[in-house]
Amino acid sequence: MNSDNLKMVQQLLEEKIAPSIVEVGDMTGTNDHLEILVASDVFKGKTLLQQHRLVMDVLRASLDGPVHAVKLKTLTFEQYQRGER
């Protein structure tokens, strides 16, 4: 059930927030509570709220539909490479 959600979210983010590293995981075994990490330099100089907004805007339709909740972590490439998680 909902097994395509992870793939769909992954593709959406890779498409809309490029270039980026995207990791999507399932938190609950039901594929509708997702753990997402996005690393991209589009986040540079933006507040956390602005960074999360960029991602949430891409996911809005999914969140109105099959995805119930997401746990989101946004990083610049530099932060990602330093291993900030």
Place this chain on the structure above:
Amino acid sequence: MNPFNVIQPSANEIKEADKSKPLPEQIKALLGAENVVLFMKGNTEFPQCGFSANTSGILKQLNVPFKTFNILNDPEIRQGLKEFSQWPTYPQLYVNGELVGGNDIVTEMYKNGELQALLKS
């Protein structure tokens, strides 16, 4: 009313929006009810979602006065605030009427001290 909703009100909870007013004014009034307002599922005593539980737990620990509003009790506010803030999920934390973020942002700001700084100012 949801017959399965047996949760008891909590002391810092805004019980209901003023339904005699148009929706934008209801939202404005809720945002102005306190400097720190958390829109969540459930309340601080009986959170109805893990994310809401975590955010309200952080606020409780910081010892600042805050009010909560249970969006599960009010579908109109639940949808209207999402559109107002252009933010698709709950909880949503507001300080001085401005959206700070959801649970992930609040947790990260709590860990790095930004939340404490924001709430003291």
